[in-house]
Amino acid sequence: MTDDLASQGPFPLSRDDLLKAYRIMRTIREFEERLHIDFAKGDIPGFVHLYAGEEASAAGIMMHLKDSDRIASTHRGHGHCIAKGVDVHEMMAEIYGRSTGACRGKGGSMHIADLSKGMMGANGILGAGAPLACGAALAAKVRGDGGVGISFVGDGASNQGTFLESLNLAAVWNLPAIFVVENNGYAESTSRNWAVAVDSYIDRASGFGLPGVTVDGTDFFAVYEAAGEIIRRAREGGGPALLECNMVRFFGHFEGDAQTYRAKGEVEAIRASRDCIRMFAERVIEAGVVSRAELEAIDKEATELIEDAVRSAKAAPLPGPADLLTDVYVSY
Amino acid sequence: MARKISMKQAINEALDLEMTRDPSVVVMGEDIVGGTGSPGEDDAWGGVLGVTKGLYAKHGDRLMDTPLSESAYVGAAIGAATCGLRPVAELMFIDFMGVCFDQIFNQAAKFRYMFGGKAETPVVIRAMVGAGFRAAAQHSQMLTPVFTHIPGVKVVCPSNAYDAKGLLIQSIRDNDPVIFCEHKNLYGLECDVPAESYAIPFGEANVLRDGGDVTIVSYGLTVHRAMEAAEALARDRVEAEVVDLRTLSPIDWDTIIDSVERTGRLVVVDEAHPRCSIASDVAAFVGQNAFGALKAGVQMVTAPHVPVPFSPVLEDLYIPNAPSIAEAARRTLSPTGTSPRSIAA
Ligand SMILES: Cc1ncc(C[n+]2csc(CCOP(=O)(O)OP(=O)(O)O)c2C)c(N)n1
Numbered sequence: 001m002t003d004d005l006a007s008q009g010p011f012p013l014s015r016d017d018l019l020k021a022y023r024i025m026r027t028i029r030e031f032e033e034r035l036h037i038d039f040a041k042g043d044i045p046g047f048v049h050l051y052a053g054e055e056a057s058a059a060g061i062m063m064h065l066k067d068s069d070r071i072a073s074t075h076r077g078h079g080h081c082i083a084k085g086v087d088v089h090e091m092m093a094e095i096y097g098r099s100t101g102a103c104r105g106k107g108g109s110m111h112i113a114d115l116s117k118g119m120m121g122a123n124g125i126l127g128a129g130a131p132l133a134c135g136a137a138l139a140a141k142v143r144g145d146g147g148v149g150i151s152f153v154g155d156g157a158s159n160q161g162t163f164l165e166s167l168n169l170a171a172v173w174n175l176p177a178i179f180v181v182e183n184n185g186y187a188e189s190t191s192r193n194w195a196v197a198v199d200s201y202i203d204r205a206s207g208f209g210l211p212g213v214t215v216d217g218t219d220f221f222a223v224y225e226a227a228g229e230i231i232r233r234a235r236e237g238g239g240p241a242l243l244e245c246n247m248v249r250f251f252g253h254f255e256g257d258a259q260t261y262r263a264k265g266e267v268e269a270i271r272a273s274r275d276c277i278r279m280f281a282e283r284v285i286e287a288g289v290v291s292r293a294e295l296e297a298i299d300k301e302a303t304e305l306i307e308d309a310v311r312s313a314k315a316a317p318l319p320g321p322a323d324l325l326t327d328v329y330v331s332y
Numbered sequence: 333m334a335r336k337i338s339m340k341q342a343i344n345e346a347l348d349l350e351m352t353r354d355p356s357v358v359v360m361g362e363d364i365v366g367g368t369g370s371p372g373e374d375d376a377w378g379g380v381l382g383v384t385k386g387l388y389a390k391h392g393d394r395l396m397d398t399p400l401s402e403s404a405y406v407g408a409a410i411g412a413a414t415c416g417l418r419p420v421a422e423l424m425f426i427d428f429m430g431v432c433f434d435q436i437f438n439q440a441a442k443f444r445y446m447f448g449g450k451a452e453t454p455v456v457i458r459a460m461v462g463a464g465f466r467a468a469a470q471h472s473q474m475l476t477p478v479f480t481h482i483p484g485v486k487v488v489c490p491s492n493a494y495d496a497k498g499l500l501i502q503s504i505r506d507n508d509p510v511i512f513c514e515h516k517n518l519y520g521l522e523c524d525v526p527a528e529s530y531a532i533p534f535g536e537a538n539v540l541r542d543g544g545d546v547t548i549v550s551y552g553l554t555v556h557r558a559m560e561a562a563e564a565l566a567r568d569r570v571e572a573e574v575v576d577l578r579t580l581s582p583i584d585w586d587t588i589i590d591s592v593e594r595t596g597r598l599v600v601v602d603e604a605h606p607r608c609s610i611a612s613d614v615a616a617f618v619g620q621n622a623f624g625a626l627k628a629g630v631q632m633v634t635a636p637h638v639p640v641p642f643s644p645v646l647e648d649l650y651i652p653n654a655p656s657i658a659e660a661a662r663r664t665l666s667p668t669g670t671s672p673r674s675i676a677a
């Protein structure tokens with residue numbers, strides 16, 4: 001935020017912050033597109049859920065956060081990690097099961113965490129992050145440090161009791177907790193419109209006594225502004241809120257999903273018309289605030305960063321047999 | 333007429349046969365049909381690994397996709413079971429049991445006893461168990477001992493397609509709640525399975541290999557590792573008897589005791605953690621009831637007491653393997669018959 005206000009143009013962010021937001025989104029996209037390719041080659045073990053298409057949500061929210069603010073993520077957590085500042089090399093090494101990984105190869109894609117960055121973990125259990133984020137919010141409230149706890153949850157996982165109970169707990173305890181529903185239309189192969197009986201998450205939120213806001217989650221600026229308002233309110237003691245980001249998933253539920261449940265041409269159509277990164281780029285270039293060349297330079301750096309992360313992950317040492325028995329309180 | 337089919341197909345066939353035979357059988361779970369409400373194909377998934385694929389076309393609305401709400405739908409399956417249906421609820425990964433455990437251990441498991449014998453709860457909860465899928469700490473556990481601890485639930489864990497079919501049919505017909513554990517790394521394994529319907533009674537272990545020197549007891553995936561170990565031992569002229577428990581509650585004590593009384597030596601192999609496990613349970617029972625027959629200390633080969641690691645190199649060390657089983661058997665044959673405290677690694 002070093003630029004003077006005049007250089008912001010029509011946006012509520014400084015030029016530097018616009019470039020930062022773009023870099024976050026582009027890094028996520030490159031990370032995920034690369035995993036998609038390398039998974040198909042058989043290089044990557046296990047379950048991998050890609051966040052491509054959803055970048056504006058992570059970036060628009062995390063731009064407001066400090067390391068001391070905490071987030072609880074989901075199985076689709078790579079984007080949240082990158083936007084929260086988790087080291088990309090450590091993430092890639094984790095996905096490759098290397099000892100240099102964010103969790104020393106013990107967690108994998110579904111469990112990347114970096115508590116020093118306020119990233120409380122991706123999660124393999126749907127809905128499990130919501131109570132944990134309430135705990136983070138409680139800790140911030142008790143300390144009085146103005147911090148927030150943010151829970152990300154998919155449209156599908158928003159049907160878990162843990163999530164719904166957390167809404168109520170946050171409301172009755174007036175916690176600085178924020179519930180972000182990342183509504184990408186599907187839970188695995190099942191439609192959100194079938195599995196969630198209300199049309200709007202605003203209705204759900206108000207049923208639990210907290211304010212709800214719905215935004216186009218592919219519009220970075222819409223997410224950024226709504227999140228900014230909600231987070232400011234929570235920091236000032238105004239209590240919890242729910243933010244619904246309507247978004248699109250570019251790849252399958254997990255890698256290897258044939259996606260026959262989607263409409264023919266659906267993925268091509270959303271890639272063409274609802275690509276949050278392209279829409280962001282067009283807007284900032286059109287407004288004359290940043291140049292295409294500047295963005296292209298970031299694209300190139302992101303590609304190089306990911307290439308380097310993959311190269312170093314592949315070259316990194318594997319955990320050794322002794323690592324099997326460490327990090328647990330007692331071995332038998 | 334028997335054909336070679338996989339364990340996955342055998343489970344599908346058991347569900348199909350029972351749904352055809354008994355209209356009170358309903359099947360529910362997340363994406364077990366797949367594509368519900370979505371614009372593309374119906375029956376798009378047939379379960380996360382395709383186990384229920386094709387059943388929707390035959391049985392329609394008696395297969396139900398559910399919202400992602402395990403407490404609610406597993407509880408509803410249990411409630412419906414007390415009201416005349418025979419629901420089969422699929423939990424995908426047994427690790428998700430944490431979300432809905434109350435409905436199982438305080439509700440389903442208790443009704444019959446707590447209501448003075450007046451309630452029956454014929455529900456089956458199917459779930460994938462076991463490591464080896466690179467699925468990490470929350471999708472790979474072998475939680476069988478968690479359930480064998482609880483009176484009122486039955487616990488089944490087949491090691492092959494033939495047993496899976498017969499035991500699932502028995503589970504559906506059984507009037508108590510059954511936790512049906514399917515090892516995800518056995519889904520593709522084929523063996524001869526009759527096309528017709530048959531039920532395998534609970535509490536009958538299967539002796540897969542006769543041998544007079546040492547008894548190896550296991551269940552699920554590690555049965556195959558035990559068989560490999562037995563082959564290796566046979567090359568050294570040690571004949572191992574391999575017992576596949578098949579059901580863990582009830583458990584076939586008679587077959588275990590009978591075998592140990594002949595061999596005098598016991599190795600128990602369990603993919604669960606060592607403490608309060610199937611392995612420690614069998615070891616304790618044998619210690620109490622066949623102490624006089626034992627010529628050496630009972631050996632346990634289990635997963636270590638750590639969560640399932642992600643990295644393939646660590647996960648491979650985590651799962652009990654044939655060399656460590658053979659090694660444990662050799663320890664029972666060594667002069668002292670004891671060993672340093674050890675883990676599978
Ligand atoms: C408690 C629990 N139940 C089921 C699953 C299996 N599962 C993993 S992701 C998923 C779908 C999640 O959908 P949604 O919440 O909309 O998130 P999305 O994948 O769309 O990002 C399911 C059913 C799980 N991991 N945990």
Ligand SMILES: [Mg+2]
Pocket residue numbers: 154155156182183184185186187188
């Ligand atoms: Mg979703």
